[in-house]
Amino acid sequence: MRLVIARCRVDYVGRLTAHLPMATRLLLIKADGSVSIHADDRAYKPLNWMSPPCELVEGTGADGVLWTVTNRSGERLLIGIDEILHDSSHDLGVEPGLSKDGVEAQLQSLLAEQVHTLGEGWSLIRREYPTAIGPVDLLCRDTEGLTVAIEVKRRGDIDGVEQLTRYLELLNRDELLAPVRGVFAAQEIRPQARTLAADRGIECVVVDYEALKGTDDPESRLF
Amino acid sequence: MRLVIARCRVDYVGRLTAHLPMATRLLLIKADGSVSIHADDRAYKPLNWMSPPCELVEGTGADGVLWTVTNRSGERLLIGIDEILHDSSHDLGVEPGLSKDGVEAQLQSLLAEQVHTLGEGWSLIRREYPTAIGPVDLLCRDTEGLTVAIEVKRRGDIDGVEQLTRYLELLNRDELLAPVRGVFAAQEIRPQARTLAADRGIECVVVDYEALKGTDDPESRLF
DNA sequence: CCGTAAATGTCGTCG
DNA sequence: CGACGACGTTTACGG
Numbered sequence: 001m002r003l004v005i006a007r008c009r010v011d012y013v014g015r016l017t018a019h020l021p022m023a024t025r026l027l028l029i030k031a032d033g034s035v036s037i038h039a040d041d042r043a044y045k046p047l048n049w050m051s052p053p054c055e056l057v058e059g060t061g062a063d064g065v066l067w068t069v070t071n072r073s074g075e076r077l078l079i080g081i082d083e084i085l086h087d088s089s090h091d092l093g094v095e096p097g098l099s100k101d102g103v104e105a106q107l108q109s110l111l112a113e114q115v116h117t118l119g120e121g122w123s124l125i126r127r128e129y130p131t132a133i134g135p136v137d138l139l140c141r142d143t144e145g146l147t148v149a150i151e152v153k154r155r156g157d158i159d160g161v162e163q164l165t166r167y168l169e170l171l172n173r174d175e176l177l178a179p180v181r182g183v184f185a186a187q188e189i190r191p192q193a194r195t196l197a198a199d200r201g202i203e204c205v206v207v208d209y210e211a212l213k214g215t216d217d218p219e220s221r222l223f
Numbered sequence: 224m225r226l227v228i229a230r231c232r233v234d235y236v237g238r239l240t241a242h243l244p245m246a247t248r249l250l251l252i253k254a255d256g257s258v259s260i261h262a263d264d265r266a267y268k269p270l271n272w273m274s275p276p277c278e279l280v281e282g283t284g285a286d287g288v289l290w291t292v293t294n295r296s297g298e299r300l301l302i303g304i305d306e307i308l309h310d311s312s313h314d315l316g317v318e319p320g321l322s323k324d325g326v327e328a329q330l331q332s333l334l335a336e337q338v339h340t341l342g343e344g345w346s347l348i349r350r351e352y353p354t355a356i357g358p359v360d361l362l363c364r365d366t367e368g369l370t371v372a373i374e375v376k377r378r379g380d381i382d383g384v385e386q387l388t389r390y391l392e393l394l395n396r397d398e399l400l401a402p403v404r405g406v407f408a409a410q411e412i413r414p415q416a417r418t419l420a421a422d423r424g425i426e427c428v429v430v431d432y433e434a435l436k437g438t439d440d441p442e443s444r445l446f
Numbered sequence: 447c448c449g450t451a452a453a454t455g456t457c458g459t460c461g
Numbered sequence: 462c463g464a465c466g467a468c469g470t471t472t473a474c475g476g
Contacts, residue, residue, distance in 0.1 A: 001249060018321055018323045020319070023319050024313075024314075024316050025318075026224060028267075030264055032265070039315065040315045041253055041318065043274040043457095045267070048321070052264075086313060088311075090228045096244045102239035132418060154452090154453090158464090192464080235454075237454060266471075267471090268455095268471065271454090272454080377468095382466085413450085415449080
């Protein structure tokens, strides 16, 4: 990883064109080949960047030092350097990697194992049930043999209700499945999503991730 | 802006929980208060971060140096530091700011000027036709005097079809306009969006940005 | 490699 | 402050 603090101006020509006038910025060059140009704000997002795979060529033009970064799509990042104030390289070694907990995939997995928390006596038909417009998170059968489509979200927003609505529309055309009703399951459901769901006849269920995880815990299973 | 290269381990507790075992990484502390932890890959995205507004407290715990970053939502980023390999601060001064030249606004403008590329003999009623739920990109009249609502996107995704569907629902309630049909125009239309559009009776048109621009080009207008 | 959905999305703008 | 849409979205995952 190379860290450069430099007075520079930048032009990006690619999916859009963008320009940065001369100023002092951080140029971050990573081992994966990516280049990003940071100001002292905007959280972690750079002003400009080039994602890997790409190539950085340090050249000298009429106006002085010019770095040219290109990728295979022909996008270009041109960095004209006026003055370098700092330049250091560092070997970071191997990154062991990030472990995450609490994402939608886990929630879906836990609910698949414990569909009874959504409805008494329900059984799982399958996870990621395929349709023409994408997979339904969970497809279940209730005690009366009726089909239930379940959309799982970490945070239940209006988009999720729309998504489930589309699935229901399609599934209800399948004579073998119809009538199919919908359940919107999330750790938190926004009021607007709840309203829309009610309007569409979709049931909302707030799920307790910690409780599901607790029940799923191997320790607990012993009892 | 402060740049620290350090052997560290990190825990994030917030919208999810995440953990990074001990390794060497870049800690980037910006003047806006943000903290981000970068490995030597993943383009510009950090492994972990805290967006401003937040507060960084450098403390010493039982296990050595511990940096605690918190925000107002109670999210926490805990950075345990084993060894600092580099630590430098830099005054970047004022950032003049980025200027962008967008594509999708121009696409709409070009199509407004050249609605005939969407349908033979069509005429523009108006751009940004207002409705209760937002403006329709383009409203046109075809050769038979029927109304056409057009949604313009750079990339045609399923969301755009949903958006147009909502407009059509509203516009068709207006007796003076109804019946209104829909056209989904984009440089690229995703298969899923295409399927949904077909299902909704919405026509898809792939537009050639370069060709439109070429036709619009002042040089070309001379002839 | 393409297509799709998730994301600690982030970042504007507009009520 | 919250919603709504755009983003050079990026990123991970599955066929």
